[in-house]
Amino acid sequence: MSPALAARLQAGLRQQHEQQLYRRRRVVEGAHGRRLRVDGRDCLNFCSNDYLGLAADPRLAEAAASALRRCGTGSGAASLVSGYNHEHQRLEEALAAFLGCERVLLFSSGWAANLGVLRALLGRGDALVADALNHASLIDGGRLSGARYLRVPHGERDAFAAALDEAASGGGLSLLVTDGVFSMDGDLADLPALSALCQARGAALMVDDAHGFGVLGADGQGVIAHWREAAAAPVLADVLVGTLGKSLGAAGAFVAGEAALIETLIQKARPWVFSTAPPPAMAAAAHEALRLVQAEPERRRRLHAHIAHFQAGARARGLPLGVGGKLSATPIQPLLLGSAARALALSAALFEQGYWVAAIRPPTVPAGTSRLRITLSAAHETADIDGLLDALQAGLAALPAADDSP
Numbered sequence: 001m002s003p004a005l006a007a008r009l010q011a012g013l014r015q016q017h018e019q020q021l022y023r024r025r026r027v028v029e030g031a032h033g034r035r036l037r038v039d040g041r042d043c044l045n046f047c048s049n050d051y052l053g054l055a056a057d058p059r060l061a062e063a064a065a066s067a068l069r070r071c072g073t074g075s076g077a078a079s080l081v082s083g084y085n086h087e088h089q090r091l092e093e094a095l096a097a098f099l100g101c102e103r104v105l106l107f108s109s110g111w112a113a114n115l116g117v118l119r120a121l122l123g124r125g126d127a128l129v130a131d132a133l134n135h136a137s138l139i140d141g142g143r144l145s146g147a148r149y150l151r152v153p154h155g156e157r158d159a160f161a162a163a164l165d166e167a168a169s170g171g172g173l174s175l176l177v178t179d180g181v182f183s184m185d186g187d188l189a190d191l192p193a194l195s196a197l198c199q200a201r202g203a204a205l206m207v208d209d210a211h212g213f214g215v216l217g218a219d220g221q222g223v224i225a226h227w228r229e230a231a232a233a234p235v236l237a238d239v240l241v242g243t244l245g246k247s248l249g250a251a252g253a254f255v256a257g258e259a260a261l262i263e264t265l266i267q268k269a270r271p272w273v274f275s276t277a278p279p280p281a282m283a284a285a286a287h288e289a290l291r292l293v294q295a296e297p298e299r300r301r302r303l304h305a306h307i308a309h310f311q312a313g314a315r316a317r318g319l320p321l322g323v324g325g326k327l328s329a330t331p332i333q334p335l336l337l338g339s340a341a342r343a344l345a346l347s348a349a350l351f352e353q354g355y356w357v358a359a360i361r362p363p364t365v366p367a368g369t370s371r372l373r374i375t376l377s378a379a380h381e382t383a384d385i386d387g388l389l390d391a392l393q394a395g396l397a398a399l400p401a402a403d404d405s406p
Helices: 003-018 058-071 079-083 086-099 110-121 136-145 157-169 191-201 223-230 259-268 280-295 298-317 340-352 382-398
Strands: 035-038 041-045 103-107 127-131 148-152 174-179 204-208 239-243 253-257 332-338 370-375
Touching: 041 382, 058 280, 086 103, 086 253, 086 280, 103 110, 103 259, 110 136, 110 174, 110 204, 110 239, 110 253, 110 259, 127 136, 127 157, 136 174, 148 157, 157 174, 157 191, 174 191, 191 204, 191 223, 253 259, 298 332, 298 382, 332 340, 340 370, 340 382
Parallel strands: 127 148, 127 174, 174 204, 204 239
Antiparallel strands: 035 041, 103 253, 239 253, 332 370
């Protein structure tokens, strides 16, 4: 390694350590579920996105194993060459039918899907209107697209209206992009309001529903279905992105919409065109998970009962859940601690007691808002949740007083 590169890397790593922002991987043994063995320690898992408890379901494993025997391990090439397997086609068709849309296109990851869509649809002369707390993949995809990037303070309707007016003044396509469920705060985008703003101004709407798909809506169709049911308001999204590695317990992602959108992505979405297709076995596992999402609605009912129980227990113990005084109606339950040091200390104390809850620090969240991102699953037991609540109460009481350090 060149001395200049080595010096730069070491200086950067020292700074990460000094600011309590250094990240380390932990090794998990066995299937990903409610209980895990992490770095040699048995613990209850409260930091996963396996919201419906499907990641370790043996029926998914059997679907994948059957596909492995029939189709082998890899796809061998990109989908436009020889990688598009019958399992991919079956899953795309099943997802389209479930969501009630014309077409679906599978991607290897949510990151690839968001970059692919934004770079395929936008260019110089266009404008992207984006919520400030959007996922990093939406931020990077928007910046790489070459479009004018208009960043809007989180959830501020009037600021969205002003940004859309500014976008329209420049000509070209205006696209408003938002998370459906914000992954660190757990709150929902006000899609009825955003949809109405877009329709009034001739703008398109893109929703990344990574954390709502499978969880929200009476049938698990996601955040758009939730708003249609809860607000009886029309939500017209031109582009819907969802993932298969969270509620569905598999891997990969998809884009859903009209046939013209999907055909355009097939022609122009570079992360899709130039990537080897996902393994057929993963598509088979996700297809089985989609069947279970529809066949076993009790998973969602149990999950939402856990959310209510956790929040009631937190309130009784005086735990400061939520962001800005607002509680999350999703499995994502943030507990803000301010500094990275406090978040790390509480996470470590919980781990010593057998609870794995990750500390989330900048740049994933804004400076001064480091937190524990507690996530609930249908696989949890009520006793698991009560134990975590007691451990949180004791851990918070033992922490040093809050300070203003980032």
